[in-house]
Amino acid sequence: MSSLLTSERLDAIEARLQSEGRVVAAELARDFDTSEDTIRRDLRALAAAGRCRRVYGGALPATPSRGPVSSRARLSAPAKDALGAALARLVLPGMTVFLDAGTTNLAAARALAATPDLGGATLVTHAPAIAAALVEARGASLVTIGGRVDPVIGAAIGARAFEEVSAIRPDLLLLGTCGLDPEGALSAHSIEDAVLKRRLAANSGAIATACDRGKIDTAGPFTVIDAATCDTLVVEAGLPPAIRARLAELGPEIIEVETGA
Amino acid sequence: MSSLLTSERLDAIEARLQSEGRVVAAELARDFDTSEDTIRRDLRALAAAGRCRRVYGGALPATPSRGPVSSRARLSAPAKDALGAALARLVLPGMTVFLDAGTTNLAAARALAATPDLGGATLVTHAPAIAAALVEARGASLVTIGGRVDPVIGAAIGARAFEEVSAIRPDLLLLGTCGLDPEGALSAHSIEDAVLKRRLAANSGAIATACDRGKIDTAGPFTVIDAATCDTLVVEAGLPPAIRARLAELGPEIIEVETGA
DNA sequence: CAGTATCAGGCGAGAATGCGCATAATCCTG
DNA sequence: CAGGATTATGCGCATTCTCGCCTGATACTG
Numbered sequence: 273m274s275s276l277l278t279s280e281r282l283d284a285i286e287a288r289l290q291s292e293g294r295v296v297a298a299e300l301a302r303d304f305d306t307s308e309d310t311i312r313r314d315l316r317a318l319a320a321a322g323r324c325r326r327v328y329g330g331a332l333p334a335t336p337s338r339g340p341v342s343s344r345a346r347l348s349a350p351a352k353d354a355l356g357a358a359l360a361r362l363v364l365p366g367m368t369v370f371l372d373a374g375t376t377n378l379a380a381a382r383a384l385a386a387t388p389d390l391g392g393a394t395l396v397t398h399a400p401a402i403a404a405a406l407v408e409a410r411g412a413s414l415v416t417i418g419g420r421v422d423p424v425i426g427a428a429i430g431a432r433a434f435e436e437v438s439a440i441r442p443d444l445l446l447l448g449t450c451g452l453d454p455e456g457a458l459s460a461h462s463i464e465d466a467v468l469k470r471r472l473a474a475n476s477g478a479i480a481t482a483c484d485r486g487k488i489d490t491a492g493p494f495t496v497i498d499a500a501t502c503d504t505l506v507v508e509a510g511l512p513p514a515i516r517a518r519l520a521e522l523g524p525e526i527i528e529v530e531t532g533a
Numbered sequence: 534m535s536s537l538l539t540s541e542r543l544d545a546i547e548a549r550l551q552s553e554g555r556v557v558a559a560e561l562a563r564d565f566d567t568s569e570d571t572i573r574r575d576l577r578a579l580a581a582a583g584r585c586r587r588v589y590g591g592a593l594p595a596t597p598s599r600g601p602v603s604s605r606a607r608l609s610a611p612a613k614d615a616l617g618a619a620l621a622r623l624v625l626p627g628m629t630v631f632l633d634a635g636t637t638n639l640a641a642a643r644a645l646a647a648t649p650d651l652g653g654a655t656l657v658t659h660a661p662a663i664a665a666a667l668v669e670a671r672g673a674s675l676v677t678i679g680g681r682v683d684p685v686i687g688a689a690i691g692a693r694a695f696e697e698v699s700a701i702r703p704d705l706l707l708l709g710t711c712g713l714d715p716e717g718a719l720s721a722h723s724i725e726d727a728v729l730k731r732r733l734a735a736n737s738g739a740i741a742t743a744c745d746r747g748k749i750d751t752a753g754p755f756t757v758i759d760a761a762t763c764d765t766l767v768v769e770a771g772l773p774p775a776i777r778a779r780l781a782e783l784g785p786e787i788i789e790v791e792t793g794a
Numbered sequence: 795c796a797g798t799a800t801c802a803g804g805c806g807a808g809a810a811t812g813c814g815c816a817t818a819a820t821c822c823t824g
Numbered sequence: 825c826a827g828g829a830t831t832a833t834g835c836g837c838a839t840t841c842t843c844g845c846c847t848g849a850t851a852c853t854g
Contacts, residue, residue, distance in 0.1 A: 278832065294541060297810080307834055312811070327540040328810065328841060400664030400677060407661055407687055416661060416689050418679030418697055426668055428677050436679055539842070558800080568844050573801070589800065589851060 281306075282314055286323055289333055290424060290461070296330040351508060351531040355482040356380035358506045358529045359446050362480050365391025367443045370472055371406070373399040373427035373465075374448025376482045381405040384412070396440060398468075399427035422462065429464040437471055445476035447502070452483050453491035456499040456522045466494035473497050480504035484531075488515060499524065537565065537671075543575055545647065547584050548669070550594050557591040560614070564647040612769060616743040617641035619767045619790045620707050623741050626652025628704045631733055632667070634660040634688035634726075635709025637743045642666040645673070657701060659729075660688035683723065690725040698732055706737035708763070713744050714752035717760040717783045727755035734758050741765035749776060760785065 281304055289295050297315065301308040319326040324334050356379025363369050363384060371377045381402045384390065390412035397403050398417035406414050417440075419433030427433075447469060449458040458481065460466040473479055479502045488511070499505065502524040509528040511519075519526055537545065542565055550556050558576065562569040580587040585595050617640025624630050624645060632638045642663045645651065651673035658664050659678035667675050678701075680694030688694075708730060710719040719742065721727040734740055740763045749772070760766065761784040768780065770789040780787055 294538065296538070308810085309812095309835080310833060313833085316812090327538055329538045332538070332540065398677075398679075400661050400668055403661030403682065404665040407682060407684055414682040414684070416659075416677065416679045416682055418659075418677040418689070421664065421668060421675040421677055423668055423675070428679070569800085570845075571843055574843085577802085 278314075282318060282323075285311075285314055285331075286318060289324055289331060293423060294330060294332055295324075298329075300330075351484050352376050352379040353383075354529045354531045355484060355506050355508070357383040358527055359480060359482055360384045360387065362444060362446075362504060363390065363393055363395075365393060368394040368396065368441075369444045369446065370437075370440065370442040370476065371395060371397040371399070371402050371446045372448040372469065372472065373397075373402070373425050376484070377446050377448050378402050378405060380446055380482075381409075385409045387411075396442060397427075398429070398433050398437065399425075401426055422464070425462060425465050427465075429462070429468055434468055434471060437468060438475070441475050441477070442472075443477045445472050445479045447473065447479055447481040447496075449481050449483065449487065449496065450492040451487050451490035452499055454489055454518075456518075457491065458496045458499055458502075459492040460494045460496050461492040463494050466496050469496045473501060478503040480506065482506035484508055485511070539575075542567075543579060543584075545669075546572075546575055546592075547579060549647075550585055550592060555591060555593050556585075559590075561591075564618075564644065612745050613637055613640040614644070615790045616745060616767050616769070618644040619788055620741060620743055621645045621648065623705060623707075623765060624651065624654055624656075626654060629655040629657065629702075630705045630707065631698075631701065631703040631737065632656060632658040632660065632663050632707045633709040633730065633733065634658075634663070634686050637745070638707050638709050639663050639666060641707055641743075642670075646670045648672075657703060658688075659690070659694050659698065660686075662687055683725070686723060686726050688726075690723070690729055695729055695732060698729060699736070702736050702738070703733075704738045706733050706740045708734065708740055708742040708757075710742050710744065710748065710757065711753045712748050712751035713760055715750055715779075717779075718752065719757045719760055719763075720753035721755045721757050722753045724755050727757050730757045734762060739764040741767065743767035745769060746772070 285295060285300060297308055297311045300311045315324065315326055315331045318324040319331065322334055324331040352375055355376050359380040360383035371381055378401055382405050384395065385405050385408040389410055393412045394415060395406050395409060395412050396415045396417065397406065398419065400421060403414065403416045417428055417433050417436045419428030419436065420430045421427065422429050450461050451459045453459065460469060481502055483505065485508055500523040504527060505519060505524040506527045506529060507519065508531045546556060546561060558569055558572045561572045576585065576587055576592045579585040580592065583595055585592040613636055616637050620641040621644035632642055639662055643666050645656065646666050646669040648671065650671055654673045655676060656667050656670060656673050657676045657678065658667065659680065661682065664675065664677045678689055678694050678697045680689030680697065681691045682688065683690050711722050712720045714720065721730060742763055744766065746769055763785040765788060766780060766785040767788045767790060770791045
């Protein structure tokens with residue numbers, strides 16, 4: 273067992289936190305073959321750097337956006353609902369629409385489920401929570417993409433899902449994203465997720481994505497596509513003029529939504 | 534065996550509060566395998582933080598009009614929960630388990646999601662609602678089966694799902710059923726569903742199914758398999774002796790569950 | 795109004811924690 | 825390259841936290 277450098281161990285702990293949604297101090301001490309004191313120091317350091325949230329007995333992901341989906345669901349609900357409703361209005365009768373994972377798209381799915389008649393649209397998704405919401409949708413057929421489900425992303429990813437996704441050519445893709453950086457690139461937290469999103473984007477007739485305030489000028493480690501590739505960008509109304517102007521230059525149609533904030 | 538961290542339990546209680554609209558202290562104590570005192574302390578803490586409203590015997594959501602939770606049909610919950618919990622106890626570490634569609638299996642999925650550690654089990658399902666619940670499951674990997682989702686059954690059926698299901702050999706199948714007729718045959722409402730169930734049954738190492746009172750001595754139009762093929766039959770305690778005796782003759786192990794009815 | 799279920803607070807055991815200190819490893823500088 | 829400075833680590837100890845149990849008070853039920 274090769275002993276890890278301290279910063280390596282910190283990275284490993286953070287990675288584990290992301291993949292499992294939680295870490296327990298005692299388990300880490302055992303797995304890294306070190307004392308619990310060292311682990312506690314690590315966790316304190318990570319917490320001080322904002323890379324995790326310290327709790328008694330271990331640690332949890334710092335920002336809910338990196339934790340398991342359940343803990344994110346209740347965050348900033350009004351804004352998400354408004355953005356989701358705007359995305360749902362892009363769905364026209366007869367369309368085939370792919371709903372990517374993410375809480376904003378979950379809000380879109382709820383809005384779709386509340387629509388009286390979707391006019392024979394076909395809705396496709398690889399996210400169980402979104403599929404569960406869309407089962408209620410009226411006047412639409414629902415297709416799910418199977419595969420190994422990543423608990424952090426809350427959707428099927430990996431080879432199996434990639435294969436299935438590759439066979440679909442949606443008219444519209446509602447793309448989930450974890451960040452829109454200043455250069456206009458959309459990014460994801462996981463490589464598997466990014467690869468899947470890229471394939472989806474390549475196969476789709478049109479692409480729409482929604483960015484709440486917190487996602488603008490942030491980036492995950494893996495780039496998906498350039499925002500210029502999108503056709504529609506849904507954002508909250510009342511953004512700073514500088515950012516608003518920069519988004520306008522990217523190319524997509526900008527839809528501003530009043531979130532009441 | 535890792536148990537839940539305190540703050541995780543608080544989150545889990547709150548999540549359950551959101552999805553089910555209420556929580557009962559005694560049930561939480563049972564599901565989290567802790568004392569009621571601890572649960573009561575948790576509920577007090579949540580209430581103090583404004584995250585729930587404390588009531589005698591349990592708690593209610595803090596915000597009563599919490600949006601689109603309409604999808605949660607709170608039907609004959611106690612019996613379903615008890616049957617579901619009994620099914621969940623059949624899942625042992627390392628197993629590959631297929632969860633068929635149905636409200637009883639959804640209850641089983643919730644019970645599995647509340648289990649602290651499933652010990653590396655692999656959970657497979659074609660029902661979006663069940664998959665959504667299982668995303669929260671700890672210590673297990675989740676695989677979904679994709680395909681066209683039938684809104685009545687609430688699961689992927691048809692050729693695509695059949696093809697995917699055919700490639701899986703679960704150790705245990707939690708079979709959903711819509712009726713157990715007097716001759717001991719399990720049945721389904723749809724031919725597609727029945728075909729899928731038969732294939733699942735043929736591929737599975739063991740089969741378990743739960744029947745509440747309302748399902749005994751009823752039958753759907755399509756026969757799935759004979760109940761004698763099952764290994765475990767979970768029923769409510771307190772059935773009429775005649776029926777109880779007839780079930781005993783079918784062959785499967787009978788597990789009686791106290792539903793408090 | 796009696797009986798039962800639930801509740802809040804206190805108590806104590808055990809685990810987790812933070813801190814100071816000693817030691818070993820590593821870095822850095824002359 | 826040598827020696828001091830910095831850093832990482834492990835250990836002991838006092839403190840804090842959690843949790844199950846107990847007791848008396850309070851809320852539901854019939």
